[in-house]
Amino acid sequence: MDDALRHxxxxxxxxxxxxxxxxxSDILEVSLGKVNYCLKALIEKGWIKARNFKNSKSKLAYAYFLTPTGIEEKAKLTVRYLKIKLKEYEEMEKEIEDLKKEIGEELNIGTRD
Structure with missing residues (x-):
């Protein structure tokens, strides 16, 4: 599980x-099996806890709570994820500027004829 999915x-x-x-699973657009695997991994790390609903009609219904360690880890993940997204954004901005220059040069060449 990568940081983005974990976050x-x-x-x-x-x-x-x-x-x-x-x-x-629907929100994340991943398989139900992958969600189950990820939740189990987060539980094993001690970052989340699963508890049965007290008033649930289904014994299989759980509520998932971040532990204090999980809250701390989520904050660290958020910082790492933000840094990755900012880097991607900067790279995208540069690529857009390069493409604009390329198009501008092509348009200038086309008008000289």
Whole structure:
């Protein structure tokens, strides 16, 4: 599981602890098996806890809570993820500027004829 997926899962669980795995799978656009694998990994790391709903009709319904360690790790993930996205943004800006220059040069060449 990469940092981006880990961050997204933890963010969603923090905002909506009663979400089920199928809903999480739909939001993340990954398989239900992958969601199950990721949740188990986060539980094993001690970053989230799963508890049965007290008033649930289904014994399989869980609420997922970030642990204090999970909250700390989510903050670190957020910083790492932001740095990656900022770097991607800067690279994209440079690529756009290069493309604009290339188009400008081609347009200038085309008008000389």
């Amino acid at each position: 997204k899962i933890m963010k969603i669980l923090q905002e909506n602890p009663e979400i089920n795995q199928r809903e999480l």
